[in-house]
Amino acid sequence: ATMYEYIIVGSGSGGGPLAANLARAGHSVLLLEAGDDQGDNVNMSMILNFNLAGNDPTTRWDFFYEHMTWRTKDGGFYVGTSPPAGAKQLGIYYPRAGTLGGCAMHNAGVSALPQDSDWNYIARITGDDSWKAENMRKHLIKLENAEYAPGSNDHGHSGYLTITQTPVVLANGSDDRTFVQIMADATGAGRVSLDQLVTRDMNANDPNRDTSTGIFGTLRHSDSQGRRTGTNTYIRATVRDPAKYPLTIQLYSLVTKILFSNSSTTPTALGVEYLQGPSLYSADPRYNASAKGKVGQAIASREVIIAGGVFNSPQILKLSGIGPAEELKKFSIPVVVDLPGVGTRMADNYETSIIRLGSRDLHNVGGPYAVMLKSSVANNTRDLYLFCGALSFEGYWPGFPKDYGHSEYECAIVHIGPHSQAGTVLLRSSDPRDMPEINSHFFDKNADTDLTAILDGVKWARNAFDRVPKGLGPWKEVHPCPSPNTNCTDVEQKEFIRLQAYSHHATSTCQIGGDNDKMAVLDSKFRVRGVKNLRVVDGSAFPKVPGAFPVLPTFMLSEKATESILADIK
Numbered sequence: 001a002t003m004y005e006y007i008i009v010g011s012g013s014g015g016g017p018l019a020a021n022l023a024r025a026g027h028s029v030l031l032l033e034a035g036d037d038q039g040d041n042v043n044m045s046m047i048l049n050f051n052l053a054g055n056d057p058t059t060r061w062d063f064f065y066e067h068m069t070w071r072t073k074d075g076g077f078y079v080g081t082s083p084p085a086g087a088k089q090l091g092i093y094y095p096r097a098g099t100l101g102g103c104a105m106h107n108a109g110v111s112a113l114p115q116d117s118d119w120n121y122i123a124r125i126t127g128d129d130s131w132k133a134e135n136m137r138k139h140l141i142k143l144e145n146a147e148y149a150p151g152s153n154d155h156g157h158s159g160y161l162t163i164t165q166t167p168v169v170l171a172n173g174s175d176d177r178t179f180v181q182i183m184a185d186a187t188g189a190g191r192v193s194l195d196q197l198v199t200r201d202m203n204a205n206d207p208n209r210d211t212s213t214g215i216f217g218t219l220r221h222s223d224s225q226g227r228r229t230g231t232n233t234y235i236r237a238t239v240r241d242p243a244k245y246p247l248t249i250q251l252y253s254l255v256t257k258i259l260f261s262n263s264s265t266t267p268t269a270l271g272v273e274y275l276q277g278p279s280l281y282s283a284d285p286r287y288n289a290s291a292k293g294k295v296g297q298a299i300a301s302r303e304v305i306i307a308g309g310v311f312n313s314p315q316i317l318k319l320s321g322i323g324p325a326e327e328l329k330k331f332s333i334p335v336v337v338d339l340p341g342v343g344t345r346m347a348d349n350y351e352t353s354i355i356r357l358g359s360r361d362l363h364n365v366g367g368p369y370a371v372m373l374k375s376s377v378a379n380n381t382r383d384l385y386l387f388c389g390a391l392s393f394e395g396y397w398p399g400f401p402k403d404y405g406h407s408e409y410e411c412a413i414v415h416i417g418p419h420s421q422a423g424t425v426l427l428r429s430s431d432p433r434d435m436p437e438i439n440s441h442f443f444d445k446n447a448d449t450d451l452t453a454i455l456d457g458v459k460w461a462r463n464a465f466d467r468v469p470k471g472l473g474p475w476k477e478v479h480p481c482p483s484p485n486t487n488c489t490d491v492e493q494k495e496f497i498r499l500q501a502y503s504h505h506a507t508s509t510c511q512i513g514g515d516n517d518k519m520a521v522l523d524s525k526f527r528v529r530g531v532k533n534l535r536v537v538d539g540s541a542f543p544k545v546p547g548a549f550p551v552l553p554t555f556m557l558s559e560k561a562t563e564s565i566l567a568d569i570k
């Protein structure tokens, strides 16, 4: 097997930039990625094609949680709570991307900072002040190229992650202007101009940022031509010059386990074993059980870094003997370290939507724009992120989204910081090609408080919608209170939200935590507890889901890990 200084498993927003950064610092890196490179596929490369990207079989990894999506007898899909006879339950569809660049290649690209309190929480539980929000902004400045904020010293301008604001064109008399005006009035924006509102910087370096509410522009990791930036573009730019940057990318390589040396008292990661071949993971819609792949090994002289994402990083650790001993024994996996926290305490945002159909087609409606709110149960900071526009987004199922025609208008509502953090990723078998069993346990704790927050968002949007002038309205509500039943109760609406809530922001299955926390998987420098030369660097490392959207925080986490890893060499 060839030897590299670092082996990184997975090229998402955690692993991808880390591989590029370490190579740019002069270290030899092998980046192993199960998928292939679809960077030139326009579904992926153009950010506003994100719905096509999410459905593209060349990058899709299809995971399912408990309830909601069913396979019908005729081979189709049913989504809902009254499946037809004979349908087989699949669960909530939870898309991921198995491709060079990971989910940052098919996500909607919304790039929002987490709350400062999310960073400060990590500093508090670990005693490592380098995680404090005031110390994390430098990572944003290093990685971003904030095209939307030229000249601002609070933002970076030479990083790999170009961020732009999706324009909302407020032509006089357009329906967009009417909607934004209605929303502005509902937020009490007063005399602030609409153009100012739709370009407000949600990532401003403002001590009051997390308590500010109202309308903001939508930031995305793409350039002004709409081209997606981030993982794939940064990796490609780095590998283009192999003489300068010693980065090797090996695609179609599904890592099956970490190899350890037992020569010292602490197990030490030496390298990895993988299977080489296309579509070897069963979440891939092109998976063929009879194509087994070719076994290979790679050795790391310094470290192995796992960055397989929130479902795969805990699976890889467990398959390698790091996880709850009881579970590993069940599958006859020799225990390297009994770490009970691996694959537990999974966190997520909850998302729902209010969708309405106007009385006529909507004209010139673009967007979306963001509305940040504080619900009646918020603790001081804003806890709802709404994105509103002429769209219909009700969660995921293969083939999403449903098109309700040209009169559709929606506010999708993301709940920041829900209480429940009880999701699990459990092995189904010891076969690395099997998907793990995933259970979100949404609304497991303080459910009514979270449901109240989300319902506040629904009611706020409904109230705003009701202000539209005649001609645009009257509306027909698709949900949560389907017309003509405009009198549905809070209990009915909460039940709808509870059943229908979806998400795509799962984190925290290999959490950073304090030394006294038995469930902590990582220390504050991303090192896996109980072993040497092994770290996890991806969304699974967050102890809580960061803010309303995890991708920008994960890019920042990757910079933080770069700093920690390079510091350990000196």
Ligand SMILES: Cc1cc2nc3c(=O)[nH]c(=O)nc-3n(C[C@H](O)[C@H](O)[C@H](O)COP(=O)(O)OP(=O)(O)OC[C@H]3O[C@@H](n4cnc5c(N)ncnc54)[C@H](O)[C@@H]3O)c2cc1C
Pocket: 009, 010, 011, 012, 013, 014, 015, 032, 033, 034, 035, 054, 094, 095, 096, 097, 098, 099, 100, 101, 102, 103, 104, 106, 107, 108, 109, 110, 111, 112, 253, 254, 255, 256, 307, 308, 309, 310, 312, 313, 316, 504, 505, 506, 537, 538, 539, 540, 548, 549, 550, 551, 552, 554
């Ligand atoms: C449809 C969708 C829309 C989203 N929209 C947004 C948004 O607008 N804004 C936002 O902030 N967030 C959004 N997210 C979430 C966000 O994109 C993810 O949280 C983030 O990209 C996760 O990064 P990661 O590095 O943790 O993991 P991933 O991006 O999942 O990367 C993991 C990588 O590891 C590879 N891998 C896994 N197992 C193995 C193995 N055994 N061997 C080799 N390689 C392996 C995978 O192929 C993948 O490339 C969205 C997610 C989805 C699915």
